[in-house]
Amino acid sequence: GENVEQHPSTLSVQEGDSAVIKCTYSDSASNYFPWYKQELGKGPQLIIDIRSNVGEKKDQRIAVTLNKTAKHFSLHITETQPEDSAVYFCAASKVGGATNKLIFGTGTLLAVQP
């Protein structure tokens, strides 16, 4: 079945630096890739998503890139701030099917040091 691998599991950066989190998926039919941010003790919140008809999407300091050939997608956060500290999850699913099942990566704990 579909599998999503996420790296690194932990990432520590200095405030103002960039952070990159990478995910690899196994099912070439996957074509919807959301990213969620989860703060301690809370539910995940969608921060950005991308569909396979585009290679990159940006929203202020956050961007996601997709390489369909290599089955990789990455989250880029620029000018990191302490409030960016959280666990980030990638996920993958197939648009066009009857169900909306997301397969999640194992998460990346991002720590932004002031």
Next chain:
Amino acid sequence: DGGITQSPKYLFRKEGQNVTLSCEQNLNHDAMYWYRQDPGQGLRLIYYSQIVNDFQKGDIAEGYSVSREKKESFPLTVTSAQKNPTAFYLCASSFAGAGETQYFGPGTRLLVL
């Protein structure tokens, strides 16, 4: 104020006891989902429902049961058959169809006494 609510925030279960976690949404979403989150792991799907009075097993359904009598509500029962129930439980909802954004509730932490 629209969104997804889960209650209680913390829940304690005694040995052999069934407990029910509540999930309500007022987003007019057709589909609802239950996930389990363990430390250091991603979210794993327990059950999902795409329409009222219908639901399907996810990847780890054993020891759990659900019902979907109303569009707004999707309660999860953790039965005594679930031998390792301690976890953070997350409910989500979305519009029907693949590729629709799933929105999550705040979660319920279940602890075994």
